[in-house]
Amino acid sequence: MQDDAPRARPASCTQLFLAFSALALQGFGGVLAVAQRVLCEERRWLTKAEFLELLAIGQVLPGPNVCNLSLMVGDRYFGTRGAFAALAGMIAAPLAIALAAMALYAQFAAHPVVAGALRGMGAVAAGLVLGTAIKLALPLRTSPLGVPLVAALGVACFAAVAWARLPLAAVLLGLGPLACALAWWRTPQEAA
């Protein structure tokens, strides 16, 4: 439903920079949940399916997936300038805050109220990531793979990382080619 909404696009590199600064500054405990909310639902620069696609590319490449995502979104609209505007937005303001926090950390980290607040924020941040996973899963009902294969691949990958604690590179090398081969077999020959 939301994915059918009219698409918007950023007006300028400045707007890209400001939008990514704003979303990075809201991203406590990781930027993924905020990025999905802002890019798909508020700004409507991406559909959920496109968001997941760009994230998949950002995931298999080295580098943080959300930074790769910001590069690709910026590049799509304004080329290299846009890519760096978006990436700079993602990093500049949070870096200044992190450096300031580093200076204060030693004094306050042991304080029980601060430690408790950080623990509570951590629990919520985990929930935001899980909720985002649920939201992004819904468009996969229409995947050419079909729901049973999507579910089987998803469960296998989750089990490998969360329970067996296998290294990410091993999981991607093992399950990635299998998933792509299955998708190749299920993808229609001619271009859409």
Added chain:
Amino acid sequence: MTLDLLLALGGHFLLLSLLAIGGAIAVAPDMHRWLVTDARLLSDPQFASAIAIAQAAPGPNLLFVPLLGYQVAGLAGAAVALAGIMIPSTTLALLAARWGAARSDWRSVRAFKTGMAPITLALIAATGWLLAAPAGHWASLALTLAAALAVWRTRWHLLWLIGAGALLGALGWV
């Protein structure tokens, strides 16, 4: 001496950049081996505090890398570490994304996107699971589930959710 240190720091992170599949945190053990065990530039608590601050502060978790550089060599160290970890992976990501976008109708490119979607999704879910797991007791798991439900079913601003978590934690309830 300082220049040598900066060059060593930048060089190390340049090398690690292309190995950082899944983000800079994936190569944190290698950074630890060099900075703490071998070169003795940082202590264990210093290393851990950089990761803790990057987790707690807003923004990508990658920011623990410039924080490590900052502790080694001040602001210049932060700049060198950030540039080192970012430049190779950024260049590759940009080239790969353009290559893929120009060939979006190729069957192989579509198969890649279709196949990797469930894998990527499961990795997101596993990240959430691993972030939730260390807390362990029921109150914080309940808070995690409530936050998941809220982000899925409501349009509440995410900062309110984070703020509620901070408040509950500060009161000692989770």
